[in-house]
Amino acid sequence: MLLGRVAGTLVASRKEGSMEGLKLLVVRHLDVENEESGGFVVAADAVGAGVDEVVLVATGSSARQTERTRDRPCDAVVMAIVDTWEVGGAEKYHK
Amino acid sequence: MLLGRVAGTLVASRKEGSMEGLKLLVVRHLDVENEESGGFVVAADAVGAGVDEVVLVATGSSARQTERTRDRPCDAVVMAIVDTWEVGGAEKYHK
Amino acid sequence: MLLGRVAGTLVASRKEGSMEGLKLLVVRHLDVENEESGGFVVAADAVGAGVDEVVLVATGSSARQTERTRDRPCDAVVMAIVDTWEVGGAEKYHK
Amino acid sequence: MLLGRVAGTLVASRKEGSMEGLKLLVVRHLDVENEESGGFVVAADAVGAGVDEVVLVATGSSARQTERTRDRPCDAVVMAIVDTWEVGGAEKYHK
Amino acid sequence: MLLGRVAGTLVASRKEGSMEGLKLLVVRHLDVENEESGGFVVAADAVGAGVDEVVLVATGSSARQTERTRDRPCDAVVMAIVDTWEVGGAEKYHK
Numbered sequence: 453m454l455l456g457r458v459a460g461t462l463v464a465s466r467k468e469g470s471m472e473g474l475k476l477l478v479v480r481h482l483d484v485e486n487e488e489s490g491g492f493v494v495a496a497d498a499v500g501a502g503v504d505e506v507v508l509v510a511t512g513s514s515a516r517q518t519e520r521t522r523d524r525p526c527d528a529v530v531m532a533i534v535d536t537w538e539v540g541g542a543e544k545y546h547k
Numbered sequence: 548m549l550l551g552r553v554a555g556t557l558v559a560s561r562k563e564g565s566m567e568g569l570k571l572l573v574v575r576h577l578d579v580e581n582e583e584s585g586g587f588v589v590a591a592d593a594v595g596a597g598v599d600e601v602v603l604v605a606t607g608s609s610a611r612q613t614e615r616t617r618d619r620p621c622d623a624v625v626m627a628i629v630d631t632w633e634v635g636g637a638e639k640y641h642k
Numbered sequence: 643m644l645l646g647r648v649a650g651t652l653v654a655s656r657k658e659g660s661m662e663g664l665k666l667l668v669v670r671h672l673d674v675e676n677e678e679s680g681g682f683v684v685a686a687d688a689v690g691a692g693v694d695e696v697v698l699v700a701t702g703s704s705a706r707q708t709e710r711t712r713d714r715p716c717d718a719v720v721m722a723i724v725d726t727w728e729v730g731g732a733e734k735y736h737k
Numbered sequence: 738m739l740l741g742r743v744a745g746t747l748v749a750s751r752k753e754g755s756m757e758g759l760k761l762l763v764v765r766h767l768d769v770e771n772e773e774s775g776g777f778v779v780a781a782d783a784v785g786a787g788v789d790e791v792v793l794v795a796t797g798s799s800a801r802q803t804e805r806t807r808d809r810p811c812d813a814v815v816m817a818i819v820d821t822w823e824v825g826g827a828e829k830y831h832k
Numbered sequence: 833m834l835l836g837r838v839a840g841t842l843v844a845s846r847k848e849g850s851m852e853g854l855k856l857l858v859v860r861h862l863d864v865e866n867e868e869s870g871g872f873v874v875a876a877d878a879v880g881a882g883v884d885e886v887v888l889v890a891t892g893s894s895a896r897q898t899e900r901t902r903d904r905p906c907d908a909v910v911m912a913i914v915d916t917w918e919v920g921g922a923e924k925y926h927k
Contacts, residue, residue: 459634466595484765532752555727563708589643607704608703651918769840799893802904819844
């Protein structure tokens with residue numbers, strides 16, 4: 453999964469019908485030091501994530517394995533809100 | 548999903564039979580600031596997008612989860628036309 | 643889909659049985675200006691493409707959605723031969 | 738599969754229900770010389786890997802082909818702990 | 833498919849049960865000129881490839897479309913041994 457921070461939201465009123473009702477988030481990628489690493493993805497929200505929250509994004513067909521995204525043309529989904537992670541024994545982020 | 552702007556169209560008369568009737572678009576990637584970021588993709592159109600519109604593109608198997616692309620050898624689909632997005636509280640694009 | 647030019651052919655006599663009979667092409671990536679962009683892929687041919695033709699390549703599971711590639715360990719397929727495309731109102735390629 | 742070293746762990750209490758009970762690992766990519774190559778991925782653990790162990794990570798839909806990850810929105814899984822590898826006749830790593 | 837040369841082997845005794853019996857190969861990427869291009873992948877062997885042989889690697893869900901890899905958490909498989917390829921009318925490799 454990709455690690456990212458919710459940077460904002462995106463609205464698209466004209467879309468494939470099955471995408472109705474999905475909230476779309478702009479998620480900036482984070483590195484293991486909790487710094488933005490330059491990239492981003494537009495992902496559907498499966499967990500009620502808010503702006504500035506640190507999240508995990510699943511991509512590809514795995515992005516359709518949530519209740520909200522099943523069988524939809526969605527290739528990226530926020531499927532978890534991160535509480536904390538540590539690397540090399542040091543905590544890099546705490547919600 | 549990828550964020551992009553429809554830059555043009557592509558015609559291919561000789562193709563796998565199941566691709567008949569699909570409109571093919573050349574979509575340039577956009578970054579979160581609404582600037583072109585260098586890459587592009589050729590995507591099938593599932594929503595009637597026109598040149599210069601800002602769109603979302605789903606890739607991989609998710610590109611086959613629309614009525615027009617199901618079971619076709621299509622790995623990228625325009626599945627939404629973007630109205631607006633905001634990042635860091637600032638609107639970056641408005642249709 | 644990726645845009646590319648067929649640069650050559652590849653022969654592999656020892657292979658997974660289901661790959662028998664598939665023609666394999668070396669396809670160089672093209673950018674929107676019809677210039678080679680450096681990368682390449684080895685793809686199965688589903689449309690009878692010849693050397694120097696400009697083609698579309700579908701990758702991933704979508705590469706198995708043609709009659710010739712179904713259920714085979716094939717992750718890239720030439721599924722269309724390009725006639726023309728235009729970007730910004732200018733024709734960039736014509737067969 | 739990707740080669741990596743388990744660098745740490747990640748906790749996410751609010752997540753898609755099907756992700757409950759999965760341990761999440763921060764895995765740094767390794768090159769063939771057993772040096773970190775800069776990237777990382779957050780992967781579910783299917784084999785009980787511990788911090789500092791060298792592992793293989795399967796991504797995409799293949800990440801759902803383990804008992805612990807089936808049908809879950811998981812696109813990366815640690816599915817093996819590496820004992821040793823050799824390249825060019827030289828052993829590059831031994832557990 | 834990716835073009836590569838088998839550079840070595842990898843052993844992992846603790847792994848997801850379904851991976852038992854699969855031989856794992858370290859495959860370095862090749863460019864169209866038959867030069868190593870820097871990357872590599874760890875792939876399961878479906879065709880009995882040996883060290884130094886030039887091979888094709890299928891990735892993603894297509895890596896599970898061989899008898900040896902079906903339904904396993906395997907995202908890369910050596911599914912062909914290359915005899916020869918030519919580009920621009922010049923043979924770049926002959927076994």
